[in-house]
Amino acid sequence: MSKIRKKQIERKRTISEVDVKFEKIIQFSGWMFLLVLGAFMGIWVLVDDILNMVTLNLNEMSFSFIIFIGTNSAVSFGLATQIRKNPEKKRSYFLDWLLGEFLICMFAIFAVAAYQW
Numbered sequence: 001m002s003k004i005r006k007k008q009i010e011r012k013r014t015i016s017e018v019d020v021k022f023e024k025i026i027q028f029s030g031w032m033f034l035l036v037l038g039a040f041m042g043i044w045v046l047v048d049d050i051l052n053m054v055t056l057n058l059n060e061m062s063f064s065f066i067i068f069i070g071t072n073s074a075v076s077f078g079l080a081t082q083i084r085k086n087p088e089k090k091r092s093y094f095l096d097w098l099l100g101e102f103l104i105c106m107f108a109i110f111a112v113a114a115y116q117w
Helices: 017-050 060-085 087-116
Strands: none
Touching: 017 060, 017 087, 060 087
16 A cells, blocks of 8 residues: 555535526526627628628617627626636626626717717
């Protein structure tokens, strides 16, 4: 027998059902943002480029919509990943996410308002 004693592996705490639901809800919101972005871009390409029914112009509102939805999708997936890696910090991550979403929305609104002005 070996004289070296094996260290016991530290087990992470068990993930509660609420944590799993919370992560799934955030991932679901990321998928919904991504689905809306894909549908918007798909309809745009179908109507404008393929069918040539209507000529659509990329104005400031549609551009800000595309940027806003794409950014929200990426941020939601990032938050879900961080919560999965560190479930004990989910409250601070969630509050940072809310603050970040608020700032992104405010910057987008002010940028569109300044561009139109």
